[in-house]
Amino acid sequence: MLRPAELPDHDPDADWSLPGWLYTDPEYFALECARVIRPSWQIVCHESDLDRAGAWRTLSYLGENIVVVRGADDAIRAFHNVCRHRAMRLVEGDAGCARKLVCPYHAWAYELDGRLSGVPMRRDYPALDMDASGLVPVEVDQWRGFVFVRLEDDGGPGVAAMMAPYDHEIAPYRFIDMRRIGDVRQRERAVNWKNVGDNYSDNLHIPVAHDGLTRLFGKSYAIEAAGWVDKMSGQLDDRPSDDPWERFYQTHLPRVDHLPAANQRLWRYYKLWPNMAFDIYADQIDFMQWLPLTPTTCVLREMTFALPDPRREMKLVRYANWRINRTVNAEDTWLIERVQQGMASSSYTAGPIGASEVCLRSFAAKIRARIPEARLHRAPPPGWSRTSPSPLRRQGPMAVE
Numbered sequence: 001m002l003r004p005a006e007l008p009d010h011d012p013d014a015d016w017s018l019p020g021w022l023y024t025d026p027e028y029f030a031l032e033c034a035r036v037i038r039p040s041w042q043i044v045c046h047e048s049d050l051d052r053a054g055a056w057r058t059l060s061y062l063g064e065n066i067v068v069v070r071g072a073d074d075a076i077r078a079f080h081n082v083c084r085h086r087a088m089r090l091v092e093g094d095a096g097c098a099r100k101l102v103c104p105y106h107a108w109a110y111e112l113d114g115r116l117s118g119v120p121m122r123r124d125y126p127a128l129d130m131d132a133s134g135l136v137p138v139e140v141d142q143w144r145g146f147v148f149v150r151l152e153d154d155g156g157p158g159v160a161a162m163m164a165p166y167d168h169e170i171a172p173y174r175f176i177d178m179r180r181i182g183d184v185r186q187r188e189r190a191v192n193w194k195n196v197g198d199n200y201s202d203n204l205h206i207p208v209a210h211d212g213l214t215r216l217f218g219k220s221y222a223i224e225a226a227g228w229v230d231k232m233s234g235q236l237d238d239r240p241s242d243d244p245w246e247r248f249y250q251t252h253l254p255r256v257d258h259l260p261a262a263n264q265r266l267w268r269y270y271k272l273w274p275n276m277a278f279d280i281y282a283d284q285i286d287f288m289q290w291l292p293l294t295p296t297t298c299v300l301r302e303m304t305f306a307l308p309d310p311r312r313e314m315k316l317v318r319y320a321n322w323r324i325n326r327t328v329n330a331e332d333t334w335l336i337e338r339v340q341q342g343m344a345s346s347s348y349t350a351g352p353i354g355a356s357e358v359c360l361r362s363f364a365a366k367i368r369a370r371i372p373e374a375r376l377h378r379a380p381p382p383g384w385s386r387t388s389p390s391p392l393r394r395q396g397p398m399a400v401e
Contacts, residue, residue: 011365013375018364019350020343021379023192028373029295031385033062035370039154040274041162043289044068044147046305048179050076054097054112059149061291066138066149067091069101071112076142078149079114079135090135094184101135110135145176146287159272162228166270172259173280178305181284181318185302189290189333191340193275193298194367196290199336201230201271201359209331212324215241216250217267225362228273232359236265249320254313256282271359273366279325283317286325296340349377 022028045057050070058081059066065081067090081089088105091098100117101110109118114135119128141148143159163170189196199205203223207214213221217234224231241247255264259282268280279286284306290298306318342348353360368374370391373384 013368014361014365015353016350016364016377017353017360018194018367018374019377020345020348021376022367022374023194023340023343024295025379026295027382027385028371028379029192029292031371031388032367033292035154035391036274036367037062037292038151039156041141041148041150041159041272041276042291043276043287044078044149045303046178046180047076047142047145047147047176049095050147052097054099055095056091056097056101057095057147058091058093062151064151065089066151067101068140068147068149069112073113075113076140076147077113078138078140080138082136083108084116084133084135085119144170145178157228162272163270165226166229166231169268170270170278170280172263173285174258174307175285175305178285178307181304181306185300187300187302188293189298189300189336190296191298191336192296192343193290193292194363195336195340195343196298196300197271197275197277197363198360199332199339200269200277201225201232201363202357203232203359204354204357205335209335210328212241212243212246212327215243216246216324223359225358230271230359230362232269232271234267236267243324245320245323249317249324252313252320253282253317254311274363281321283314283321296344 022032042059042061044059044066045068049055049057050068053070053072053074056067056069059068066078067081068076068078070076081091083090083103083105085103085106085108088103090101090103090110092104100112102108102118103110107118107120108116111117114137116130116133116135119125119130122128122130138149138151139153141150141159143163146159148159160167201223203221206217206221213234216236218237218239220237221232221234223233236250236253238250240250253265264282266282269277270280271277275291276289277287279288284304287303287305289301291301292298309315353364364374371388373380373388
């Protein structure tokens, strides 16, 4: 049997990780934001966070602030949070509710569907076209109760099409009936955004760096990649852990009646291209996205959702879940900060990537398809991005590199 490297259509770069300069270089970072992040879907909130007409939520990334609002017609729309007069931000903060979006600078008023409806001293603006001066819209997508936006459409698929390979696995969890528990959390990290995602999908470090997960899963931890989604999973070991919070979770996790028997003690992780993830447990789901700030910093944005459940044991188990994952997150932060430092070393170019590292291979292939220079192990001379070939627009919902 031929090994992958011996196949005639094998890409030799597939056996190498993304090179270190992609995690530190400002010129590459700017192009990556344009070709990867701007055309990608980003989660904003759950539909239940927009529970009445005028309810709004915001998301800030890549220098943009987006407001998502439920209209009087119950439709959910998104707009740039920018007044068309003098660029003032219309709403401030993460969430609120308003009958109209009224600019706090000069009181220009916009309806919930984005139409400009009120301008003080309107006749004083000879160039004003009311119909053409509404809020600039941003594309919205909804999937199983969650609301997503993207800044540009490059022909890529919607969220449902991206998640299609695993939609049947997610269906029993009743995402649409869930509600957010706790506030949205944001934490800045001194790492390139890709380092967060690389680590999330890396299976080889679990038995080395995460003693707790190793105790919980034993040898059941597994990974796979399907198009736009990476999947990781593990079954809770019945052998009681030596750690008190892990043991409490193992012992007291209550039955969830709407889930199949195989899901009662199953932990699943789904990473959605390029920078979002759902951690799915029987007791709750955790959502995380890692938004780029600079070539070497990003912000982690996290939310937790669950079905209403008044059982005391469920509340305690959810707390134990948080304690377990707080330790895991601290371990991962320690790892990725040091990987980021290593990426800046002149000694590092790219590392060999194992055949079993299917998620890292899938991610790297998509990056190289969008930015061909990502194949280079060393950074090209400054100015290279001005002549970098643009990728072809992808056609159809399942066109995956």
